[in-house]
Amino acid sequence: MLNRSWGVTLIKLLTYLATILLVILVFCLAGFIVIQGIGFLNKELFKESVPLIITTLMVVGLALLIALPLGIFSAIYLQIYTNNGRFVKAMRFSIDSLNGIPSIIFGLFALSFFIYYIGLNRSILTASLIMSIVVLPLIIKNTEEAIKTIKVDQIQGSLALGASKFTTINRVIIPYCIDGIINGVILAIGKIVGETAAIMFVIGTASVIPHSFMDQGSTLATKLYLIIQEPTYSSNGIGSAYGIALILLLIVVLLNLLVKLVNYLFKKRG
């Protein structure tokens, strides 16, 4: 089809059409949240969501703190130190499949393994632990894809110059695939901030400012889910759920910008 001129124009048309459709969907969804939530963005809601924001940032921070080194190092090992044998393919395959497990199952795993079995308390720490496991497959996959996109000959170039695999990693691989990893981090942040099912059993519903990771608390997403669950949770019912959703989007925006800023500074200095 691509070899006929009508085929080319058709594909071009479809490409533009898909983008227009995407833009409409994306702006409708974003617009819906802003319109529904803007009315409830008053000082009182901001004050009420300060503990939620803090809890959310704690979960994001600790989850990434665990998942990032674990995920990146695992991806490096899978891509560089293995010969892509059958075992490695099977492992990568099962990691991919874990991406599809519904987060409710991670939630139940957290409840019965961390709480019932190990005896941890319901706390922000437990929530962060389970979230680090939830985003682990995402980070491993994104980092591996990033390493794959580095030109093969750049890696061979460095190895050819007698650099060991290890120095190749630091000099060539990590600097070059930072952008891929950053995208993985952004997807992971999105997943952690928006997650409810995986953590609602283990994080409690307290809405006070937590003092330590051992305290309970609710993130923006779990509070929002609770309000939808029982609108009497907040004074103006479901409306404040939209308000919190807006604040949540704000946090996602700030976190994404922060990550990109860190990446930019790292590149300028590196």
Added chain:
Amino acid sequence: MKKQVFFETLYKLSIIFASLLLLLIIIFIFLEGFPALREYGFIKMIFNGEWQPTAKNPSFGLLYMILSTVVSTILSLLISIPIGILSSVCLVRMVNAKIKNIIMFIVEILAGIPSVIVGFFVLKTVVSFLYDHFYYMVGVSGNSMLAAIFVLALMSLPTIITVCVNSLEAVDPMYTEASLGLGANKIQTIYKVELRAARSGIFAAIVLGAGRVIGETMAVMLVSGNAINLPKNLLEPTRTLTSNIATEMSYASGLHQNALYASGIILFIMIMIINIVLLVLLNKGGVDNA
């Protein structure tokens, strides 16, 4: 030299610890789900549609829900993959950088939206539209398979686009120049060469997108109506395996809870099948340059 040994053992430890963690979850699901499979029987569970977990002699038939998951996953991916890939191509190759950054900025945010809110968006728009136009039909409430497909497509689009755009941008410009040098026009260059070169990234996007669709609970439960029936037409309510786990797990106990974990095993197998299909397509498509 010592630093290198330390880091290389660290890499090894990381992959071992990571796979242990992930294995733990798989074992957990199989451990919890196995009693139901043994007692109620795997075959009976898969080929019987009757799900009455709390009845006197309970039946744990998952057939209708398996079909619902299969239908909703395939149809939603049939929407989100083409739109995702086509719009990623447009964003990377056909639109100036400023527009692309604005759209990507919002798409990245939408990847972070809690699915409950996307569920409410579709509930307030698609579901009420369907109800207003089909209310006269008995048993139609707007909450339907169609709405579930719409919400799943909406949920998976940001993931697919973010990964696709990332892999398209990483395509080596030498392919573009080679293709244009042979007299191919822009569209041919993109679709015949660049997509082929970025193939492994695009397949990663599809796998992540499929994972997001199969694993979605909160949004689907809001719009699908959650009634268990054979997916005959798009306007009837439906319940996917994942929604079933989410709705009933909080009150399930004993064999009922094991049956829910068993459906988790079935989900895991379905995800593996999708991955296998995608891997075969990836390799069958001839050459893999990475």
Added chain:
Amino acid sequence: MNNIFEIINLNLWYGSKQALKNISINIDDNCVVALIGPSGCGKSTFLRCLNRMNDLIANCRIEGSILFNNENVNSDSYNEIELRKKVGMVFQRPNPFPMSIYENVIYGPKCQGLTNKKELDSIVENSLKKAALWDDVKDRLHSSALGLSGGQQQRLCIARAIAMEPDVLLMDEPTSALDPIATTKIEELINELKKDYTIIIVTHSMQQAARISDYTAFFLMGELIEYDKTDVIFANPKNSKTEDYITGRFG
């Protein structure tokens, strides 16, 4: 021997930096023209003007006219797709598509709408024969092109270009990434191809220019210093700068 290319007062800027200054040159058909000069002198940029590959570069401004078979290529009305069908290009690094050998060669013709299997098979056969690659690959046409050696890949790129039956073949340092044996094979191939195509080749090695080209153009700092028969350029160049470069005093 009529002129296939007539370039009059060609200037090119990358943003504010001028890369080509007022170049005028006439190139005859069915001969090999070598472009030599120190790196950064604009010879590759000049080569890429001939098939408007510089259009891909964002802030690149071109002035002057490039007449190809007496039509000005530089004007917007001229369709660059038609130009590139007639002016094939081979790049410095072998860049076969991540497809099979067969698919690589038929890529160009297929894009122009040719679908008849028999015709495509014959194109593949004579392009690969012309590129002296047919014997190496005739029994594994459908295996991956990335499995070939560097020299074979470059010859595949040449075969791919020939498949379009162009009038001119542009080569941007085709052998700089290859080992000596593969380089001599490519050079023998160029001597063969000279009969049917005009070949314009950018090269760093003056020996290569002397060996295979009929005419040689010497570029320096974006200017065309001297353009003449190869043996004149290498025996007694008119311009002192050419002589300094030829004898290796700088560059």
Added chain:
Amino acid sequence: MKKILSLVLILLVCTSCKESSNQLEVSGSTSIAPVMEKLIASYEKDNNVKINLTADGSSAGITAATDGVSDIGMSSRSLTKDELKDDLNVNIIGIDAIVVVVNKNNGVDNLTIDDLHDIYSGKKTNWKDFGGINRPIVLVSRENGSGTRDAFEENIKVKTDQGISLVDSNNPVIVNSTGAVIENVAQKEGAIGYMSLGSVDDEIKAIKLNGVEPSEQSIIDKKYPITRDFYLVSKKDNKKVDEFISFILSKKGQQIMENEGFIKVK
């Protein structure tokens, strides 16, 4: 990099020691959680004890209390025979009325228990059978196992002796949150749903049952037909738990229950 990893390890180690001091864990029914949050807030003011609350459903609450993971389990449904263990004591802390709600444009404002039985079992499927507009009825129901659903279906007798609910075979819109019930009933003119009295808001219309208006007075006089009790399940002889429960049953505690739209027990 090494520093960070060691930090994580320390964190993991120090958390395994279970904190017993003056902390209480309360978990369970989502219907009780909102009012429980207010009870905890006022109790914590004058007692130095920290009470953690988790809303993960009635059965999860009961299991957590039985296994000792939570000190108090909240349940908005009566416990089943095998849930009732002898080392558990069960207190009723309040009564909640379950109200039937319809779309605001729906003319019907009174139904009897038998009407509800016919509607939810699928015998009658159009509002014109009840004097409303000619429009099919859309059933909105809570998920299996929700305390609210159990109490409602118990009262309108739509469960077969096999324990199977007739509602499931009439393509109901099953949701697992009050917010979703409100949204579905508010946007669909033919919809009918039910929720706890305290949750009704102005987007939907509560209707009379057997001619009785759902109000605190009608519930106290036992005239309103569908009510359910709020249970707290806890292990016996735990001083801190008993003190908290006695606070809830005190005048101050019951007043908080009433402010939230529930009916006092004492």
